[in-house]
Amino acid sequence: MTQTKGTTLGPCPACGKGDLVESAKAWGCSRWKPADGGCKYTIWKTVVGKKLTVEQIKQLLAGETTEEIQGFQNPKTRKPFRARLRIDDPNTGHIALVFELRKEPDRKEG
Numbered sequence: 001m002t003q004t005k006g007t008t009l010g011p012c013p014a015c016g017k018g019d020l021v022e023s024a025k026a027w028g029c030s031r032w033k034p035a036d037g038g039c040k041y042t043i044w045k046t047v048v049g050k051k052l053t054v055e056q057i058k059q060l061l062a063g064e065t066t067e068e069i070q071g072f073q074n075p076k077t078r079k080p081f082r083a084r085l086r087i088d089d090p091n092t093g094h095i096a097l098v099f100e101l102r103k104e105p106d107r108k109e110g
């Protein structure tokens, strides 16, 4: 059993006609060519310095917010941070960072 031919994560959630296929840096719609309608759906494998696992990408595709992921790196300060991810734009697969709302310590106002 050899399954080396074109790994896919299933149908493209944006157009529903193409498949999400793997490239070196991203999972993208197989109908990206303008002649095919030019679907722009792309999920980058690396987000803010952190490489995502296939499981995490599957969660995103399912419309879920991932668990908190550690190992992101602020491109300016280089400080590591953690966040959850969700898909922000279902047409392009743009990913947004979701920060946990932590309980703020009591602050004395005024």
Ligand SMILES: [Zn+2]
Residues within 6 Å of the ligand: 012, 013, 014, 015, 016, 017, 018, 029, 030, 031, 039, 040, 041
């Ligand atoms: Zn598509």
